[in-house]
Amino acid sequence: MPSFSSSLSCPTYRSCTSSAPFFSNHHSSSLINGDLRRSLSFLSSSPQKLNLDELTCVRSQRKSLQSSVVVQDGAVATKSSSAEELKLTIPSLEEDKVAIESDGGGNQSTVSITVVGASGDLAKKKIFPALFALYYEGCLPEHFTIFGYARSKMTDGELRDMVSKTLTCRIDKRANCGEKIEEFLKRCFYHTGQYDSQEHFVALDKKLKEHEGGRISNRLFYLSIPPNIFVDAVKCASSSASSIKGWTRVIVEKPFGRDSQTSAALTKSLKQYLEEDQIFRIDHYLGKELVENLSVLRFSNLIFEPLWSRQYIRNVQFIFSEDFGTEGRGGYFDNYGIIRDIMQNHLLQILALFAMETPVSLDAEDIRNEKVKVLRSMRPIQLEDVVIGQYKSQTTGGVTYPGYTDDKTVPKGSLTPTFAAAALFIDNARWDGVPFLMKAGKALNTRSTEIRVQFRHVPGNLYNRNSGSDLDRTTNELVIRVQPNEAIYLKINNKVPGLGMRLDRSNLNLLYSTRYSKEIPDAYERLLLDAIEGERRLFIRSDELDAAWALFTPLLKELEEKKTIPESYPYGSRGPVGAHYLAAKHKVQWGDLSHDQ
Ligand SMILES: NC(=O)C1=CN([C@@H]2O[C@H](COP(=O)(O)OP(=O)(O)OC[C@H]3O[C@@H](n4cnc5c(N)ncnc54)[C@H](OP(=O)(O)O)[C@@H]3O)[C@@H](O)[C@H]2O)C=CC1
Numbered sequence: 001m002p003s004f005s006s007s008l009s010c011p012t013y014r015s016c017t018s019s020a021p022f023f024s025n026h027h028s029s030s031l032i033n034g035d036l037r038r039s040l041s042f043l044s045s046s047p048q049k050l051n052l053d054e055l056t057c058v059r060s061q062r063k064s065l066q067s068s069v070v071v072q073d074g075a076v077a078t079k080s081s082s083a084e085e086l087k088l089t090i091p092s093l094e095e096d097k098v099a100i101e102s103d104g105g106g107n108q109s110t111v112s113i114t115v116v117g118a119s120g121d122l123a124k125k126k127i128f129p130a131l132f133a134l135y136y137e138g139c140l141p142e143h144f145t146i147f148g149y150a151r152s153k154m155t156d157g158e159l160r161d162m163v164s165k166t167l168t169c170r171i172d173k174r175a176n177c178g179e180k181i182e183e184f185l186k187r188c189f190y191h192t193g194q195y196d197s198q199e200h201f202v203a204l205d206k207k208l209k210e211h212e213g214g215r216i217s218n219r220l221f222y223l224s225i226p227p228n229i230f231v232d233a234v235k236c237a238s239s240s241a242s243s244i245k246g247w248t249r250v251i252v253e254k255p256f257g258r259d260s261q262t263s264a265a266l267t268k269s270l271k272q273y274l275e276e277d278q279i280f281r282i283d284h285y286l287g288k289e290l291v292e293n294l295s296v297l298r299f300s301n302l303i304f305e306p307l308w309s310r311q312y313i314r315n316v317q318f319i320f321s322e323d324f325g326t327e328g329r330g331g332y333f334d335n336y337g338i339i340r341d342i343m344q345n346h347l348l349q350i351l352a353l354f355a356m357e358t359p360v361s362l363d364a365e366d367i368r369n370e371k372v373k374v375l376r377s378m379r380p381i382q383l384e385d386v387v388i389g390q391y392k393s394q395t396t397g398g399v400t401y402p403g404y405t406d407d408k409t410v411p412k413g414s415l416t417p418t419f420a421a422a423a424l425f426i427d428n429a430r431w432d433g434v435p436f437l438m439k440a441g442k443a444l445n446t447r448s449t450e451i452r453v454q455f456r457h458v459p460g461n462l463y464n465r466n467s468g469s470d471l472d473r474t475t476n477e478l479v480i481r482v483q484p485n486e487a488i489y490l491k492i493n494n495k496v497p498g499l500g501m502r503l504d505r506s507n508l509n510l511l512y513s514t515r516y517s518k519e520i521p522d523a524y525e526r527l528l529l530d531a532i533e534g535e536r537r538l539f540i541r542s543d544e545l546d547a548a549w550a551l552f553t554p555l556l557k558e559l560e561e562k563k564t565i566p567e568s569y570p571y572g573s574r575g576p577v578g579a580h581y582l583a584a585k586h587k588v589q590w591g592d593l594s595h596d597q
């Protein structure tokens with residue numbers, strides 16, 4: 001990966017974007033053919049337009065495909081495809097070189113990352129640490145600069161002090177950590193400015209140019225600011241600080257509106273200044289390792305995909321629990337509530353990935369097309385299929401935990417739900433009649449996110465007599481524990497060793513911490529790297545967003561218009577009992593509450 005400082009372990013296949021091979025080492029011939037076709041048509045259509053990264057990518061892909069392609073006089077064919085079909089001419093490596101060198105800024109490009117809202121919580125907690133982790137792993141380009149931008153007055157030194165307090169090295173990567181931190185901080189700068197001031201963004205642009213040193217500049221803006229100022233900042237960044245020769249991309253944080261109408265208005269405003277392919281709407285759950293693994297699990301293991309339908313699956317559960325309240329974020333939260341904060345985005349995105357049909361390829365557009373189809377096939381959510389709750393104060397062990405409305409930033413008497421459970425349905429051939437249950441709550445007894453797949457009963461099971469009376473509890477269950485203690489386990493029935501015939505439930509367990517020694521990267525690392533590389537697969541396209549809001553907006557409106565009173569539950573409990581009744585109505589038992597979770 002020549003354009004990246006790859007002295008450490010940034011995985012090389014990542015440098016390729018839309019045509020990235022699926023696996024770094026082993027390619028199935030069909031994937032190779034698909035990737036190769038895309039590379040070839042991409043190359044033959046506009047070789048003169050390739051930038052350095054694209055050329056680098058194609059070159060490295062060409063290398064990795066050497067064993068399966070026949071290259072003759074600039075024409076390429078796969079061994080398994082007809083030469084006629086693939087008679088496409090691609091530029092030779094020499095021609096690539098000319099293309100790079102004639103590209104104005106010499107043979108190197110640079111990436112400038114501006115964290116807008118750099119003084120804030122998310123920037124400190126997630127963005128700067130993720131950028132450092134990428135730097136440590138050798139995943140950032142050789143030439144990069146990071147700028148913090150916010151209204152707070154700070155010098156470069158003060159920003160570096162602030163950032164340095166949040167940086168840590170992975171447990172398995174401590175070598176030269178201090179040195180790496182120092183090197184990284186030297187690449188971080190700060191610019192004070194208002195979010196709606198063209199003048200201040202012009203000044204930022206000037207500083208960026210100084211750092212870019214005449215190279216082809218690619219610019220990434222991360223909007224880590226409250227949503228009411230997204231459009232101001234985008235307007236100024238795009239008109240006064242976007243790149244002239246390279247790309248300009250903007251990562252937009254949630255919330256993307258409060259409902260269909262406000263979301264559409266936000267999209268419309270953003271599109272006044274940006275093309276859709278410049279907008280990277282982030283849902284950090286899509287960057288989590290086990291969410292990313294969902295498609296691998298399903299599409300690369302023969303044993304799962306044939307079972308992935310109403311024929312074998314009884315219900316699917318998406319469960320998000322936090323063991324802390326809205327402490328410190330009550331002001332934001334009260335305007336949104338748990339349905340908008342977690343369900344409409346994080347859980348729904350996971351559901352769409354879980355339930356989609358096999359995409360044509362792993363290209364971003366193919367995957368997002370399938371996700372949209374799932375979302376658009378979903379039945380409108382009925383109020384009677386929803387339970388909402390709000391936590392109240394609880395004293396245990398002499399400690400008093402505050403109720404939601406005890407938070408000073410929350411209006412007294414607020415009806416905003418901090419817990420919700422819902423039953424959703426996908427009205428298509430694969431999933432007809434299968435309840436997809438969601439449950440999300442703050443201030444519960446545990447912190448965890450899981451996907452639970454409960455399979456149907458074994459027809460004519462010879463061992464029913466040995467399994468106890470609750471047959472639902474003896475069906476197979478596949479659990480994907482997204483966090484913490486990442487794991488995938490399958491509950492099976494097993495004979496207890498001995499002379500008798502007693503069955504018990506056991507787990508076939510893939511616990512990541514015992515299987516893999518490498519620390520799991522934070523979701524923001526993956527997503528930032530994807531944005532830098534132009535990989536859109538894990539970002540939300542505007543039609544996905546529209547479909548997601550279309551599903552939830554009528555429900556949210558009804559809850560608000562009817563002033564539905566949330567059921568209260570004590571801080572640190574398992575949530576309101578209404579969630580059990582909802583599940584029971586759909587003949588489901590929550591998997592996370594069973595005795596053998
Ligand atoms: N924090 C989190 O865990 C998560 C946050 N998000 C989203 O990320 C974005 C940033 O979140 P977070 O860092 O928590 O936000 P903050 O409230 O910390 O705001 C970030 C920065 O924006 C500036 N700012 C705050 N309020 C205003 C205002 N009313 N007008 C103008 N500027 C303001 C402040 O910088 P200054 O005063 O220096 O200009 C502040 O440091 C938000 O969209 C949020 O919804 C998403 C998921 C999780």
Ligand SMILES: O=C1O[C@H](COP(=O)(O)O)[C@@H](O)[C@H](O)[C@H]1O
Pocket residue numbers: 284322341
């Ligand atoms: O987007 C959000 O996510 C966090 C939970 O993220 P996690 O990665 O720590 O699980 C949640 O606390 C917050 O309310 C929400 O806005």
